[in-house]
Amino acid sequence: MPQPVPPMPAALIPHPRKAAANQSRSLRAILPLAVVFYSFLLLPQEVSATIFSVNLPSYRVALLAMTVPSLWMILKNRDAGVVPLDYALMFMGFWILLSFMTIYGVETGLVRGSGIIIDNVLIYMVARASITKPDDLRYFLLLCLPGLLFAGGSLVVESLYGRLLVRPFFTSIFGSTDAFKGGESTGAVVLSQEVRLGLLRAFGPFPHPILAGTVMMGFLPLFYFSGLRSWPYFLAIGVALTGLFSLSSAAFLFLMIVGGAIILFHVKPYFPKISWWTIVSISGLIVWAAHVSSKSGIIAVIARFTLTPSTAEYRTLIWRYGTANVAKNPWFGIGYSEWERLRWMVTDSVDAHFLLLAMRHGLIVPVILLAGVVHAMIRLGRLMPSLDERDRNLMIGLNITLLGYLVVGQTVTFFGSATLVFMSTVAFLASMSQWANREAKAVAQQRLMQVRSRLYTSPAYFR
Numbered sequence: 001m002p003q004p005v006p007p008m009p010a011a012l013i014p015h016p017r018k019a020a021a022n023q024s025r026s027l028r029a030i031l032p033l034a035v036v037f038y039s040f041l042l043l044p045q046e047v048s049a050t051i052f053s054v055n056l057p058s059y060r061v062a063l064l065a066m067t068v069p070s071l072w073m074i075l076k077n078r079d080a081g082v083v084p085l086d087y088a089l090m091f092m093g094f095w096i097l098l099s100f101m102t103i104y105g106v107e108t109g110l111v112r113g114s115g116i117i118i119d120n121v122l123i124y125m126v127a128r129a130s131i132t133k134p135d136d137l138r139y140f141l142l143l144c145l146p147g148l149l150f151a152g153g154s155l156v157v158e159s160l161y162g163r164l165l166v167r168p169f170f171t172s173i174f175g176s177t178d179a180f181k182g183g184e185s186t187g188a189v190v191l192s193q194e195v196r197l198g199l200l201r202a203f204g205p206f207p208h209p210i211l212a213g214t215v216m217m218g219f220l221p222l223f224y225f226s227g228l229r230s231w232p233y234f235l236a237i238g239v240a241l242t243g244l245f246s247l248s249s250a251a252f253l254f255l256m257i258v259g260g261a262i263i264l265f266h267v268k269p270y271f272p273k274i275s276w277w278t279i280v281s282i283s284g285l286i287v288w289a290a291h292v293s294s295k296s297g298i299i300a301v302i303a304r305f306t307l308t309p310s311t312a313e314y315r316t317l318i319w320r321y322g323t324a325n326v327a328k329n330p331w332f333g334i335g336y337s338e339w340e341r342l343r344w345m346v347t348d349s350v351d352a353h354f355l356l357l358a359m360r361h362g363l364i365v366p367v368i369l370l371a372g373v374v375h376a377m378i379r380l381g382r383l384m385p386s387l388d389e390r391d392r393n394l395m396i397g398l399n400i401t402l403l404g405y406l407v408v409g410q411t412v413t414f415f416g417s418a419t420l421v422f423m424s425t426v427a428f429l430a431s432m433s434q435w436a437n438r439e440a441k442a443v444a445q446q447r448l449m450q451v452r453s454r455l456y457t458s459p460a461y462f463r
Contacts, residue, residue: 029073030140032066033130033424036123040417041147044205046170046177057177059420060115063122070129077132085430086128088372092365093121099332099361112336119419127427133435134391137398137428138226141219145236151204152216152242158202159245164191166205196247211418213251214408216243218401218421221258225397227390250412254404261400315351315411317342322350326358333362353409353422370406373426376433377402383436386443391436398432401425 039062048057056064096116101109131137154166168191171177194201194209206212220240228236243251321341325334338348339359350356354366377399384392405422414422 027139027143029132030130030136030143032069032073033127033140034143035066036062036126036420037144037424038062038147040420041144041151041205044167044170044177044203045207045416046167046174048174048177057416059417060118063118063126063420066126067122070126073129074125077129081434083376083430083434085372085376085426085433088368089121089124089426092369093117095364095368096120096361099365100335102332103335103337119416120423123420124423124427127424128431131428131431134394134432137222137394137432138228141222141226141236142228142232145232145239148216148219148239149235151206151212152239154204155202155212155216155242155245158204159199159247162195162200164193164200164203167191167203194247199245199247201247202245205417207416207418209246210248210250210412211414211416213243213246213248214254214405214412214414215418215421216240216246217251217254217258218405218425220255221261221397221400221404222394223397224258224262225393225400227394250408253411254408257404257407258400261403265396314345317345318350319352319355321345322352322355322359326355326363329359330363333358333360335360349413351411351413353413355410356413373402373406373429376429380429380433380436383433383440386440387436391439395432395436398425398428402429 036059040057040059043058045057049061050056097110097113100113103109104112131140158165191203201209202212203209204212206215217240220237220243223233223236223240226233226236241255244255318341322339325339328340339350350359354370357366357369380395380399384395387395402425405425409422412418
């Protein structure tokens with residue numbers, strides 16, 4: 001008869017006071033990131049300043065202010081280590097500056113590239129320092145819930161009332177914000193009021209309705225799989241769904257992705273022999289078949305989920321001529337220069353985040369970013385079986401969120417607050433994959449100790 005495993009030594013059992021202290025440290029650690037998120041959940045881009053030709057909205061001011069405490073946390077936590085995704089982001093930031101300095105010269109390139117570095121690399125560093133374990137992420141979601149409630153509630157009120165409220169209110173106080181083209185101001189921003197399905201496309205505090213829907217819906221899988229309980233859980237789900245009042249195709253596409261993933265999550269236990277790798281492989285084959293069978297590839301298929309057919313056609317043309325521009329300038333891109341397209345395509349906007357990165361900075365930037373994210377997602381997926389159910393579910397929600405951003409990012413360009421949310425989620429992925437790796441090693445070590453304990457206490461060992 002096997003001998004019982006010796007109980008855990010008392011020294012290893014967390015003391016209630018120590019557990020409370022750890023919780024207090026976690027709350028202090030996530031404050032810098034929470035300050036940044038509240039700076040754009042409560043304050044729109046009208047609250048801004050221009051210093052040394054660099055536009056500084058409220059979130060950039062908050063980011064710069066939170067850099068020092070975040071650096072202090074990184075230096076203090078020397079055992080945190082570095083993961084491949086960290087190297088990918090560092091190289092991405094370096095190449096962004098290099099591409100702009102190559103196109104515009106050193107001084108101008110540094111000035112023009114500084115805003116992009118703040119929005120992409122600096123927020124990654126702050127989020128990476130703030131969130132290091134699953135409970136940090138749960139505390140952060142709860143701490144952000146009031147801000148999300150304000151942002152989501154404003155979307156609902158504006159859409160049902162049929163009038164924009166938040167940004168016009170701040171415009172009356174701080175004045176209109178500037179519209180930028182080619183990295184330079186082209187005058188004041190004009191907020192368009194468009195009606196879809198009988199409702200107004202709401203802005204709330206966000207730069208655009210598309211981004212409002214993307215940001216709010218991006219929180220849905222995180223809240224759904226967070227492990228939160230009682231009324232905060234149901235309130236959080238409802239707040240995330242307010243993104244639908246942006247009446248944007250991105251929000252509905254995100255909902256389809258999350259809904260499909262949630263259905264698979266609940267159906268899979270009835271088919272235990274089908275692994276997640278099988279599901280991912282079948283999904284990949286379906287995507288590849290759609291890409292091969294359609295005239296313009298998978299991008300055209302994704303674009304068909306837009307609410308207006310003309311928009312889908314236009315986005316297909318953007319990909320066709322955008323990739324042609326990348327082929328002509330694959331290394332450093334074209335910066336903010338006009339890209340070659342049909343004459344009747346008046347607007348120079350590119351509704352595809354990763355395509356725009358390639359056009360602006362060269363193919364290396366989106367490739368290394370996507371490679372780092374996909375590698376971290378796969379790594380986290382492999383480590384999930386060693387985690388307990390509550391943490392494993394949160395990791396699943398994080399991977400679903402990233403999947404949604406990667407798919408929606410083919411038809412939407414992230415800028416402003418949406419860039420901050422996307423890059424923060426990428427940082428969460430890096431931190432969780434690192435934490436899960438440590439947990440997997442600890443579980444393996446614990447199992448080894450249990451085996452040794454059984455072996456040494458077994459009478460057969462002494463025969």
